[in-house]
Amino acid sequence: MVIFLQNLVNALQWGSFYALIALGYSMVYSILMLFNFAHGDIFMVGAYIGFGVSVGLIGLAHSGLLPMPHWLILVLTILVSMFLTSFVGMIVERVGYRPLRNAPRASAAITGLMIGIILETGNLILLGARRVSFPSLIETATYDVGGVILTNKKIMIVGVSLLLSLALHQFVRRTKWGMAMRAMAFDSVVVPLMGVPLNTMAALTFAIGSALAAAAGILFGVAYPVLDPYMGIVFGWKAFVAAILGGRGSILGATLAGFLLGFTEIFVAMVFPSTLRDLIAYSIILLILTFRPHGFFGEPYSARLRL
Amino acid sequence: MRKGLLPGIFVLAVVMSFAPSGPLQAAQTIKIGINAPLTGDIPKVGEGTKFAAQMWLEDVKKAGGITVGKRKIPVELVLEDNESKAESAVKVATKMITEDDVLVMIGPQASKQAVPAGGIANNYKTPMISPWSTNPDTTKDRPYVFRACFLDPFQGPVLANFITSEFKFTKAAVLYDVASDYPKGLAEFFKQAWEKLHGKGSVVAYESFTTKDTDFSSQLTKIINSGAQVLFTPQYYNEVALIVQQAHQLGWKKPIVGSDSWGSAELVNLCGKDCYGDFFSTHYAAAGAKGATKAFIDRYKAKYGYVPDDVAALTWDSMNLAQTAIRNTGGLTGDLKKDRENVRNALARIKKFKGITGEMTFSGTGDPSKCAVIVKISDKGEFTFFKSVCP
Numbered sequence: 001m002v003i004f005l006q007n008l009v010n011a012l013q014w015g016s017f018y019a020l021i022a023l024g025y026s027m028v029y030s031i032l033m034l035f036n037f038a039h040g041d042i043f044m045v046g047a048y049i050g051f052g053v054s055v056g057l058i059g060l061a062h063s064g065l066l067p068m069p070h071w072l073i074l075v076l077t078i079l080v081s082m083f084l085t086s087f088v089g090m091i092v093e094r095v096g097y098r099p100l101r102n103a104p105r106a107s108a109a110i111t112g113l114m115i116g117i118i119l120e121t122g123n124l125i126l127l128g129a130r131r132v133s134f135p136s137l138i139e140t141a142t143y144d145v146g147g148v149i150l151t152n153k154k155i156m157i158v159g160v161s162l163l164l165s166l167a168l169h170q171f172v173r174r175t176k177w178g179m180a181m182r183a184m185a186f187d188s189v190v191v192p193l194m195g196v197p198l199n200t201m202a203a204l205t206f207a208i209g210s211a212l213a214a215a216a217g218i219l220f221g222v223a224y225p226v227l228d229p230y231m232g233i234v235f236g237w238k239a240f241v242a243a244i245l246g247g248r249g250s251i252l253g254a255t256l257a258g259f260l261l262g263f264t265e266i267f268v269a270m271v272f273p274s275t276l277r278d279l280i281a282y283s284i285i286l287l288i289l290t291f292r293p294h295g296f297f298g299e300p301y302s303a304r305l306r307l
Numbered sequence: 308m309r310k311g312l313l314p315g316i317f318v319l320a321v322v323m324s325f326a327p328s329g330p331l332q333a334a335q336t337i338k339i340g341i342n343a344p345l346t347g348d349i350p351k352v353g354e355g356t357k358f359a360a361q362m363w364l365e366d367v368k369k370a371g372g373i374t375v376g377k378r379k380i381p382v383e384l385v386l387e388d389n390e391s392k393a394e395s396a397v398k399v400a401t402k403m404i405t406e407d408d409v410l411v412m413i414g415p416q417a418s419k420q421a422v423p424a425g426g427i428a429n430n431y432k433t434p435m436i437s438p439w440s441t442n443p444d445t446t447k448d449r450p451y452v453f454r455a456c457f458l459d460p461f462q463g464p465v466l467a468n469f470i471t472s473e474f475k476f477t478k479a480a481v482l483y484d485v486a487s488d489y490p491k492g493l494a495e496f497f498k499q500a501w502e503k504l505h506g507k508g509s510v511v512a513y514e515s516f517t518t519k520d521t522d523f524s525s526q527l528t529k530i531i532n533s534g535a536q537v538l539f540t541p542q543y544y545n546e547v548a549l550i551v552q553q554a555h556q557l558g559w560k561k562p563i564v565g566s567d568s569w570g571s572a573e574l575v576n577l578c579g580k581d582c583y584g585d586f587f588s589t590h591y592a593a594a595g596a597k598g599a600t601k602a603f604i605d606r607y608k609a610k611y612g613y614v615p616d617d618v619a620a621l622t623w624d625s626m627n628l629a630q631t632a633i634r635n636t637g638g639l640t641g642d643l644k645k646d647r648e649n650v651r652n653a654l655a656r657i658k659k660f661k662g663i664t665g666e667m668t669f670s671g672t673g674d675p676s677k678c679a680v681i682v683k684i685s686d687k688g689e690f691t692f693f694k695s696v697c698p
Contacts, residue, residue: 003532006557010524131545133577140556149558224521225552226545226577234519269525275485275515277525 002147007270008263013154013223015262016161020216021239022246022254023168024089024209030185030249031205034105037112038092039213040236041119044229045088046214047134047221048123050081054135054218074137078160078218082211089210090203098199116236123229131228134221157219164215165255168208172251177204185249241285247298256296261285337373337639339629340385340409342399342424344416347391352416355619356438358611360384360413363626373630376638389415389424396420400427400435408643411436411629411650416618418442425452432644434651436628438621441567446673451651453673455625455662459489461698462541462566462588463496465679467504469588469696470537470564477505480512480535482526482550484542487518493541493566511535523550527557541566548577555581562586570617575688583686588679590617591664592692600663617664624662631657665695 021043028036036042054077060066061073068076096111141152172178183191184201192198221227242261246253264284269277289295341360345353364384372379385407389396396415403409404427412428412435415421421440428435429449436453437445443459446452457465470476479501483494498510512533514526527550530538540550540563547569554563565587574582593604593614603623607615632653633639639646660667660675667675676698683693 003528006528006532007525010522010528010557014522014524131573131577133548133579136579142556142558144558149556151556153556220521224549226521226548228545230519231521266525270529273515274526274529275517278517 003270005148007266009148009150009154011263011266012158012259013262014266015259016157017216017220017235017258018239018242018261019165019255019258020161020212020219021235022242022258023165023212023251025240025243026246026249026251026254027181027205027209029243031181031188032097032202033188034097034108035112035240035243036092036097036206036209037109037236037240038096038115038119039112039209040232040234040239041116042085042089042092042210042232043213043217043220043235043239044123044227044232045119045217046081046085046210047217047227047231048127048132049084049088049214050077050218050221051132051134051227053077053080053084054137058135058137070137070139074222077137078215081214081218085214085217086207086211089206089213092210093202093206098202101198116233120229120232127229129229131226134225134227136225137222153222157223160215160219162255164212165251168212169251171208181205241282245285245289245295247295250295250297253295253297335380337380337382337633338385338407338409339382339626340387340400340403340407340412340414342387342389342396342403342412342414342420344391344420345386345388347389349391349417351616352439352618353388353391355616356414356416356622357386358607359615359619359622360386360626362607362610363623363630367630373633375634375636378638380639385409389420391417391420393420393423396424397427400424401431404428404431404433409433410633410643410646413438413622413625413629416440416622418445421445421454425449428452432651433647434629434632434654436625436654438625439618449673450655451647451673453628453654453669453675455621455628455664455667455675456590457677457679458674459492460496462679463493463498464500464698465696466539466564466566466588467497467500469586469681469694470539470562471504473694474537474562476536477509478511478534478536479509480514480530480533480538481510482512482514482516482523482530482538482540482542484518484520484546485515489568490541490543494539497539497541521549523553524557527554527559530554531557531559536561538563539565541568543568544571544574545577547574547582548579551578551585552581570682570690575684580688582684583688585684586681586693587684588696589682589690590680591620592680592682592690594685594689595691597692599661603663620664624660624664624667627662628654628657628660628667631660 024039057073057076061068092115096115097108100108100111143150172181180196180201242257243254246257264281265277268281272280343353343356367382372381385403387399389399403412412433415424416439418440421437422444425435425445429451432451434451436455438455440454441456441459446454481494481498483490485491501510512530512535514529516523547565551563563585567589569587570589596604604615632650635653636649655669655671657669665678667677669675678695678697680695681693682690685691
C-alpha cells in the first residue's frame with residue numbers, strides 16, 4: 001500500500017510535466033489545426049531561459065543590489081521565463097507557421113520538426129554540449145507521511161501545474177479572448193469573417209502554449225536539475241500523445257491525459273520490469289485510442305465541416 | 308647533372324660513414340613512440356600524455372639514459388598527433404614503426420584509436436602499451452599489445468568485494484541504463500560477482516532505464532522497498548546526479564556506489580551535496596595521494612599548473628613499464644626486430660611493478676592484474692583516495 005501511494009505521488013509529479021506541455025499542443029491544434037512539433041523544444045528553451053533568469057537573479061540577490069529570498073527568486077524566475085518564452089513561441093509562429101497558413105498540413109508539420117532541430121542545435125552551439133546544472137532555488141524538505149515520502153518540490157510542482165491548468169481553463173471559459181479562441185476552434189473559416197483576427201489569435205495561442213511549456217521547463221529544472229539541449233524531444237512526443245489522448249482542444253482533457261500518461265508509465269514500471277516500461281505503457285495508450293480514437297473529450301471530426 | 312653530383316657524393320659519404328656501424332652499434336639511442344590525441348575531440352587527454360612523457364624523459368636524461376645491461380643508452384621520444392581519429396592513429400602507428408624505428412609505442416589512449424592501432428603494432432611485432440584503453444578488444448589475441456589500466460569486466464567484482472568487506476552488506480540493488488553498453492556490461496558483471504559472494508537472489512532489485520530518461524522514481528521506489536543495503540549504479544556523471552538526488556528525495560539514506568564513469572569534475576557540479584560521501588572505483592585518486600603518486604602529482608602541478616588526471620598518471624606508469632621492460636632485457640642487440648621481441652617478452656613477465664596508479668603484474672598477456680582505487684567523494688566535493696581493492 002505504501003509502495004502504491006508512493007508511486008501515486010511519483011506519478012503526480014511526472015504527469016504534471018506531460019499535462020503542462022500537452023496543453024500547448026492541444027491549444028495550437030484546436031485553433032490552427034496543426035501540431036506544433038517544435039513544442040517539446042520550446043519546453044527545452046523555456047528551461048534554459050529559466051536557468052539564465054534564475055542565475056541572473058541569484059547573482060543580483062547575492063551581490064546585495066537587490067536582496068531577496070530564494071522562494072521569491074523562484075516565483076520571479078517562473079513569471080519572467082514564461083513571459084520571455086511566450087515571445088519565442090510567437091516568433092516561431094510568425095517565422096515558421098504564418099507563411100504556411102494556406103500550405104498543406106504536411107509542410108507545417110515538417111516546419112515544426114525543422115524549427116525543433118534549429119532550436120536544439122542553436123542551443124548546442126550557444127552553450128556547448130556540456131550539461132547545465134539548474135540552480136537549486138529551494139532547499140529540499142522531505143516529509144514522511146506514514147511511509148510515503150513527499151518533498152516540498154513535489155508538492156509545488158503538482159500544485160503549480162494544476163493551478164496553471166485551472167487558470168487557463170478559466171481564461172478560455174470566462175474572457176472575451178477565450179471566447180474568441182473557442183469560436184475559432186469551432187470554425188476557423190467563418191469566425192475570422194466575423195472580425196476575429198486570425199493572426200492575433202494564432203500568436204496568442206502560441207504565446208500561452210509556450211509560456212506553459214516554460215513553466216514546465218522550470219519545474220522540470222527544479223526536480224531534475226540537469227539540462228541538455230535534447231531534453232525536449234522525448235517530452236514533446238509523449239506530451240503529443242497526451243494531447244491526442246485528451247481530445248482535440250480540451251484543456252481538461254489534455255491535463256487529465258498528461259497525468260494519466262504519467263500514471264501509466266510509473267505504474268507499469270512498478271508492476272513489470274522497468275525495461276519494458278515504455279513498451280507496455282504505450283501499448284496501453286494505443287489500446288485506449290483504439291476504443292476512443294478522439295480521446296477522452298474530443299468530438300468526432302466528421303461532425304465538422306473541415307478535416 | 309653536374310649540379311647534382313656534389314651533394315650526391317656528400318650524401319653517399321654520409322651514408323657510407325654510418326653503414327659499417329652494423330648491428331652491434333645500432334642501439335645508440337632508444338626511440339619511444341608517443342601516439343597521442345594532441346588535437347581533435349580530447350586534446351586535454353593528449354596534453355596529459357605529452358606532459359607526463361616529457362616529465363619522464365627529463366628524469367631519464369638526468370640519469371644519462373636507460374641502463375641496459377652494462378650500458379646507459381640515451382632515449383629519444385617520437386611524439387605524433389593522432390587527431391583523436393582511428394585512421395590517423397593507424398597512420399601514426401605505421402609511420403612510427405616502419406620509418407622512425409621506435410622500439411616501443413606508448414598510446415593511443417582512447418579505445419577508439421587503441422583498438423585499430425593495436426592491430427598495426429601487433430602485425431609489425433612492435434610492443435605497444437595503451438595507458439588508458441579499457442576495452443577488452445585492444446589486447447585480445449594480440450601478444451604485442453599491452454595496457455596499463457584495468458578492464459571493464461574487472462570493476463564489477465572489485466566493487467562487489469569492496470562493498471562486502473567494507474560494509475558487510477549482503478543485499479544490493481542495481482540501477483543501470485539498459486540501452487548503453489558500458490553500464491549494461493558493468494551491471495551484469497557486478498550482479499554475477501555479488502551473487503557469487505552472497506548467493507542467488509542477493510541482488511534484491513535489478514532495475515533499468517533507457518538513455519535520456521530523467522525520472523527514476525518508480526525504479527527507486529522499488530529499490531528502496533526491496534530492502535537493499537546499497538545501490539550500485541554504473542552510470543555517467545550526468546545521470547548519476549539525477550539518480551542520487553532522486554534517491555535521497557525518496558528517502559534513501561544508504562550508500563550509493565559507482566564506477567569509473569563517475570570520475571569527472573562535472574559530477575560534483577551537477578550533483579552537489581547529494582553525492583558527498585558516496586564511493587566509486589577508478590584508476591587513481593589525486594586528492595589524498597601518498598608516496599610516489601603524491602610526488603608525481605606535486606611535480607606535475609608545479610610544472611604545468613594543474614592536477615594531473617588519470618590519463619597523465621597512467622601514461623607515466625606506461626613509460627616506466629617500458630623502461631623496466633627494456634632494462635629487463637639485459638641488453639639490446641641492435642637488431643630492432645629481435646629487440647622488439649625481447650622487450651615484448653620482458654613486458655609480459657613484469658611482476659609487481661610499482662606504478663603510481665597501483666601495483667601491476669603481467670602474466671603472459673597484455674592485461675595487467677592491478678588494483679582499482681576506491682574514491683570517496685569528500686564533504687568538500689573532492690575525490691579522495693579511500694582504499695585500493697585488488698582482484
